[in-house]
Amino acid sequence: PPEENLTELMEFVLLGFADIPHIQWFLFGLFLIIYIIILMSNGTILLITKMDPSLQSPMYFFLANFSFLEICYVSATLPRMLMNLGTQRRRISSVGCATQMCFILMFGATEYLLLAVMAYDRYVAICNPLHYPLVMNHRVCIQLVTGSWTIGIPVQIGQTYQIFSLPFCGPNQIHHFFCDIPPILKLACGDTFVNDTLPYTVAVLFGMVPFLLILGSYSKIISIILKLPSATSQAKAFSTCSSHLMVVVLFFGSAIITYLRPNTGNSEGTDKVLSLFYTILTPLFNPMIYSLRNKDVKMALKKLLWTIISKLKITY
Numbered sequence: 001p002p003e004e005n006l007t008e009l010m011e012f013v014l015l016g017f018a019d020i021p022h023i024q025w026f027l028f029g030l031f032l033i034i035y036i037i038i039l040m041s042n043g044t045i046l047l048i049t050k051m052d053p054s055l056q057s058p059m060y061f062f063l064a065n066f067s068f069l070e071i072c073y074v075s076a077t078l079p080r081m082l083m084n085l086g087t088q089r090r091r092i093s094s095v096g097c098a099t100q101m102c103f104i105l106m107f108g109a110t111e112y113l114l115l116a117v118m119a120y121d122r123y124v125a126i127c128n129p130l131h132y133p134l135v136m137n138h139r140v141c142i143q144l145v146t147g148s149w150t151i152g153i154p155v156q157i158g159q160t161y162q163i164f165s166l167p168f169c170g171p172n173q174i175h176h177f178f179c180d181i182p183p184i185l186k187l188a189c190g191d192t193f194v195n196d197t198l199p200y201t202v203a204v205l206f207g208m209v210p211f212l213l214i215l216g217s218y219s220k221i222i223s224i225i226l227k228l229p230s231a232t233s234q235a236k237a238f239s240t241c242s243s244h245l246m247v248v249v250l251f252f253g254s255a256i257i258t259y260l261r262p263n264t265g266n267s268e269g270t271d272k273v274l275s276l277f278y279t280i281l282t283p284l285f286n287p288m289i290y291s292l293r294n295k296d297v298k299m300a301l302k303k304l305l306w307t308i309i310s311k312l313k314i315t316y
Contacts, residue, residue, distance in 0.1 A: 010094045010172055011093045011094060012092050012093075012097050012173070012179070012184075012187075013090045013091055013092075013095065013172055014080075014090045014092055014174050014178065014179070015086055015173055015175050016081060016084050016177035017023055017085070017177065018090065021156050024085055025085075027085055028082060028085040028086050031082055031085070031129050031280075034076065035079070038071070038072075038074050038280075038284055039071060039285060041284075041287035041291075042067040042068070042105045042286070042287050043069050044287065044304070045063065045064065045067040045287050046064050046068055046071075047304070048297070048300040048301060049063055049064035050064065051304070054296055054299065054300065055296055055297070055300055058136040059121055059122070059240075060296075060313065061141050061145070062121055062141070062145065063118075063290060065114060065148075065149075066111075066114055066118065069107060069114060070283035070286055072107050073104070073107040073108070073279065073283060074279065074280065075168060076103040076178075077104060077280075078179040078280070080100065084177070088117075090164070092179070094168075097174075097179040097184070098160050098161075098164045098298060100178060100179045101163070101179040101181070104178065104179070104279075105152070105156035105159060105181075105182070105202075106152050106153055107158065109151070109152025109156055109206040110152055112206045112210040112211075112252075112255075113147070113148035113152070113210055113249055114145070114148045115210060115214060115244070115247065116210035116211075116213045116214055117144045117145070117253070118214070118244050119213065119214040119218065119248070120217055121281075122221060122240065122241040122244060123217035123218075123220055123221055124136055125240070126221050126223065126224055126240070127220055138312040152206060153240075155202060155206075159198055159199070162198060163181065163185065163188075163198075166185075166188040166189075166190065167188065167189055168187050168188055168189070169189045170187055170189055173187075174187065175271075175272075176271065177272065178275075178279070182199075182271060182277060185199075187303070192220070203256070203257070206254060207252070209284075211252050211256070213245075214252075218241070218245065221241060225237045225238055239293065242293060243289045243290050243293045243294055246285075246289050246293075247282065247289055247290075248285055250277065250282050253277075254277035254278040259277055
C-alpha cells in the first residue's frame with residue numbers, strides 16, 4: 001500500500017503491563033480503586049470550593065479548576081488502561097490512539113500553565129497583599145484560567161497531527177499503557193528528525209517556561225517570607241504555598257525527566273514508571289496534599305461531613 005495509507009490502515013497494540021501477566025487482576029483492582037479515589041477526592045474539592053463561603057478567594061477558584069483538570073487528565077488514561085487489563089484486548093485504532101494522545105497533551109499543557117497561574121496567585125498574595133484583591137479580581141482570574149485551558153489546544157492538535165502523519169511500517173506494539181509521544185515515535189519509519197525535535201520544543205515551551213515562572217515566583221516569595229519579623233508569620237506565609245510547591249515538584253519533576261531526557265533504546269520500563277507519577281500519582285495526592293495541609297479546606301470538609309451526617313440522621 002502507498003505510504004500515506006499505512007497510518008489509516010493501522011491499529012496499535014498497547015502492551016501496558018503485558019510483561020507481568022500473573023498480576024493483571026491485581027493491577028486492575030488497584031487502578032480501579034485509585035481511579036475511584038481520584039474521582040471522589042477531586043470531586044469533593046470541587047464541591048466544597050463551590051459551596052463553602054470561606055473558600056471563595058482566587059486561590060480556591062484555581063484549586064477547583066485544578067481538581068476538575070485532574071479528573072479530566074486521569075480519565076484520558078485510566079479507563080482505557082482498566083479496559084485493557086480487564087478484557088486483555090489491547091488493540092487501539094490509530095484514530096483512537098491519536099485522540100487519546102491529543103487529550104493527554106492538551107490536559108498536560110493546561111496543568112503546567114495552571115500550576116504557573118497558581119504560583120503567580122501566591123506571589124501576589126504574599127508579595128503584594130494590599131493590591132491582591134485589585135490585581136486578582138474575578139475578571140483576571142477568569143482570563144488566567146481560560147488562557148490556561150485554551151493556549152495549548154492548537155499547539156497540541158498540531159503536534160498530534162504531525163506525529164500521526166508519519167508513515168508507520170514496522171511493528172505496531174506500543175510499550176506503554178497509553179499513547180504517549182516517545183513510544184509512538186519509536187514505531188515510525190522514515191525521517192523522524194522534525195518529529196523527534198518537536199516534542200522537545202513543545203516540552204520546553206509548556207514545561208520549562210511555566211517551571212521558570214514558578215521558580216521566579218517562589219524565589220520572590222521565599223525572599224519576602226525570610227524578611228518577615230516573626231517565626232509565626234513566616235510559618236503562616238509558607239504554609240499557604242507549601243501545598244502548591246509539593247504538587248509542582250511531583251508533577252514537573254516526573255514529566256520533565258520523561259520528555260527531556262535523551263532517548264535510549266531500553267527506556268520503556270522507566271518511561272512507564274515516570275508517567276505513572278504524573279498521570280496517576282499527582283491527581284491522587286493533590287487533594288490529600290491540599291486537604292491535609294490547608295486549614296480552610298479541612299474546616300470546609302468537616303462542615304460538609306456534618307451536613308451529610310445530619311441529613312442522614314434526619315432521613316433515618
